[in-house]
Amino acid sequence: GAVVSQHPSRVICKSGTSVKIECRSLDFQATTMFWYRQFPKQSLMLMATSNEGSKATYEQGVEKDKFLINHASLTLSTLTVTSAHPEDSSFYICSARQVTPGEQYFGPGTRLTVT
Amino acid sequence: AQSVTQLDSHVSVSEGTPVLLRCNYSSSYSPSLFWYVQHPNKGLQLLLKYTSAATLVKGINGFEAEFKKSETSFHLTKPSAHMSDAAEYFCAVNTGGFKTIFGAGTRLFVKA
Secondary structure, eight states: OOOOEEESSSEEEOOOOOOOEEEESSSSOOEEEEEEEEEEEEEEEEEEEETTTSEEEEOOTTOTTTTTEEETTTTTEEEOOOOOOOOGGGGEEEEEEEEESSSSSEEOEEEEOOO | OEEEEESOOOEEEEEOOOOEOEEEEEEEEEESEEEEEEEEOOOOOEEEEEESSEEEEEEEGGOEEOOOOOOTTEEEESSSGGGOOOOOOOOOOOOEOOOOEEEEOEEEEEEE
């Protein structure tokens, strides 16, 4: 089956720094990728939809200047958390939508801890 | 608008007994429905999905779910729980607008 990877799997950073998370579709092309955030013991909340070659579409309440998304190729999307704060600590999960037949696959997630 | 309601925040069963995790959905169009499982500190694993074919969907690890349009439900069942089934389960809906919306999740506990 199709595989989506995320890197890093875990990251610890200090307040005020930026951290980049990569999401890759390993064996298929993905015109659309999605970024979710999951707080402890809570559900996945969609943050933004990323389309290759165009600007991401952010969900209501998500700061686009804080969570920078770049989808530069059909197999890679990146999420950069800028000026991170402890409240940004969360589990970030990406998913990639296959061009054909349109299936969506999830990455293993990235645990971000901001100290 | 589409939404998903998982009726139980947690369910506890004894090993070897049936499992029922309830999910109701709201959608303006014909939905695709999914059940995912998440073990602690892990990503999501797709258990099964409904995409307008057979209403009774069989998934991995002995799970199945039945799509009931009249009840707007998509409950997940398994005849006999195993200790390894203990995890968080998410019901999700997608109405073709690319976005997948998740329910709040149900934590399944399995007692020996």
